[in-house]
Amino acid sequence: MTSAATAPSTGGAPRIAVAGLMFEANTFAPGLTGLAAFESSTFVEGAAVLTIGDGLDSVAGAVAVAREAGAVVIPTTLAGAMSGPTVAAGVYPALRERLLAGLAPLRGQVDGVYLQLHGAMVTEDDPDAEGDLLEAVAELMGVPVAASFDLHCHFTARMGSATPLIAGYHTLPHVDMVSTGARAMTLLLAQLRGAAPVLAWRKIPMITSSEGQDTNHPPISEVMARIREIIAEPDVLDASLFMTQPWLDVPELAWAALVITDGRKELAQARADELAQMAWDRREQVLAPKVPIDSALRTAAQAERDAGLGPFVLGDGADSVSAGATGDGVEVLAGFLRNELTGRAQVIVADADAARRCAEAGLGAEVTVRVGGSLAAAFHSPAEITGTVVTLTDGRFQSLYPPAPVDVGTTAVVRVGEHLHVVITERPSSQLDYQLYLRVGLDPREAHVVVTKSAGGYRAFFEPIARECLDVDTRGPSDSRIERLPFTKVDRPLYPLDPDLSWSARA
Numbered sequence: 001m002t003s004a005a006t007a008p009s010t011g012g013a014p015r016i017a018v019a020g021l022m023f024e025a026n027t028f029a030p031g032l033t034g035l036a037a038f039e040s041s042t043f044v045e046g047a048a049v050l051t052i053g054d055g056l057d058s059v060a061g062a063v064a065v066a067r068e069a070g071a072v073v074i075p076t077t078l079a080g081a082m083s084g085p086t087v088a089a090g091v092y093p094a095l096r097e098r099l100l101a102g103l104a105p106l107r108g109q110v111d112g113v114y115l116q117l118h119g120a121m122v123t124e125d126d127p128d129a130e131g132d133l134l135e136a137v138a139e140l141m142g143v144p145v146a147a148s149f150d151l152h153c154h155f156t157a158r159m160g161s162a163t164p165l166i167a168g169y170h171t172l173p174h175v176d177m178v179s180t181g182a183r184a185m186t187l188l189l190a191q192l193r194g195a196a197p198v199l200a201w202r203k204i205p206m207i208t209s210s211e212g213q214d215t216n217h218p219p220i221s222e223v224m225a226r227i228r229e230i231i232a233e234p235d236v237l238d239a240s241l242f243m244t245q246p247w248l249d250v251p252e253l254a255w256a257a258l259v260i261t262d263g264r265k266e267l268a269q270a271r272a273d274e275l276a277q278m279a280w281d282r283r284e285q286v287l288a289p290k291v292p293i294d295s296a297l298r299t300a301a302q303a304e305r306d307a308g309l310g311p312f313v314l315g316d317g318a319d320s321v322s323a324g325a326t327g328d329g330v331e332v333l334a335g336f337l338r339n340e341l342t343g344r345a346q347v348i349v350a351d352a353d354a355a356r357r358c359a360e361a362g363l364g365a366e367v368t369v370r371v372g373g374s375l376a377a378a379f380h381s382p383a384e385i386t387g388t389v390v391t392l393t394d395g396r397f398q399s400l401y402p403p404a405p406v407d408v409g410t411t412a413v414v415r416v417g418e419h420l421h422v423v424i425t426e427r428p429s430s431q432l433d434y435q436l437y438l439r440v441g442l443d444p445r446e447a448h449v450v451v452t453k454s455a456g457g458y459r460a461f462f463e464p465i466a467r468e469c470l471d472v473d474t475r476g477p478s479d480s481r482i483e484r485l486p487f488t489k490v491d492r493p494l495y496p497l498d499p500d501l502s503w504s505a506r507a
Ligand SMILES: [Zn+2]
Pocket: 150, 151, 152, 174
């Protein structure tokens, strides 16, 4: 409600500027992310910064806590884009300039800054954009800067040196965006009230795919339980475990445990080391168990057909669009084509040319098209399908996770044989929920086998309706078998690239 220019004097109430920049890169995905990806996604200023997330983002939690404390919140700018390849040269400098220009008029007029960040924004200009941004904001404003991050933040020493006020999501699937923003703002308010936050961290030399990082299940639920105990200790202000976006070929890539205390550096370091050791000791359990496609399909084929039990949900994690992959992998589709199907099977593939050809052929037309492998050709080869175009749509729908309107362009459903339904979209679609399937009339609850291109994050929506979730062994830019990817720039040794690595947090 308060704008920078007209803010009334608040008689000592703290004034806090709010800004944000959200992007998760995947450096194995082909191509580059341009400015248009941000401009066509989240790109707002002023009051819209507070409303664009519909009350479900970290900004909402931060603002609620600030206002409860009687602080005045001054929204400036927010930008974000869907996960994708490395950000092209020149784009981050432009985004940085925009964010700093939004804050600059508030120099000397605010007591603190809150930033909503993701933490895995690798750019051609700087592999650690958030580290650079935190430094720049702190230097420009000369006041405490707090930041909330995704659990997959690629945490760097530069971030930790720029500010001790760092809070990361505690959940995967991510359902605590709001409370994470609240925690970051609570840190900021504590410092403004006289606390002396000190941050200690311990990097953990491991990277893993997200299927095994589920915070609702062991082994990670055990580490998260310990985090909650630590946060409840006297003098501890907050703690986070950053399990890092693993599909980044950049220096410093590793998990990190962070603990923030009120003035007690040794306590913070001891607890960070303890969390790091706990995570390290569970490294083998965190590696995602993968099921070969044919054996997953055999399991489904041998199961009794009973709609009441829900579908078998196959997670194609190596082609996870929400992790920056391209959504054009067809390994599971090829599995459908070579196996007998006993009930409705459905899969989504991004292929602009095939979608256009289906639209041109028209509803009810018989088509033979090659689908897939058009975006990440280094990982995927096309598959040929012959079937009937049974649905055509404009590809617009409301995603629930993240909550946002989505437009994947021309979308066709081709039915192959009796059971197989192939959803072909012009652009890749994030598949953490099943809104796209609903949009094209393929309710997954009525299917026998459903594919979702997601590495574990899909379980928040799919697990409640699934008979069984099976993470299948596929290849792609977000391959869960990390060691199969061509890493060259990460710091070594690093588990599981160096599987026999011995390490101790206390050494
Ligand atoms: Zn994440």
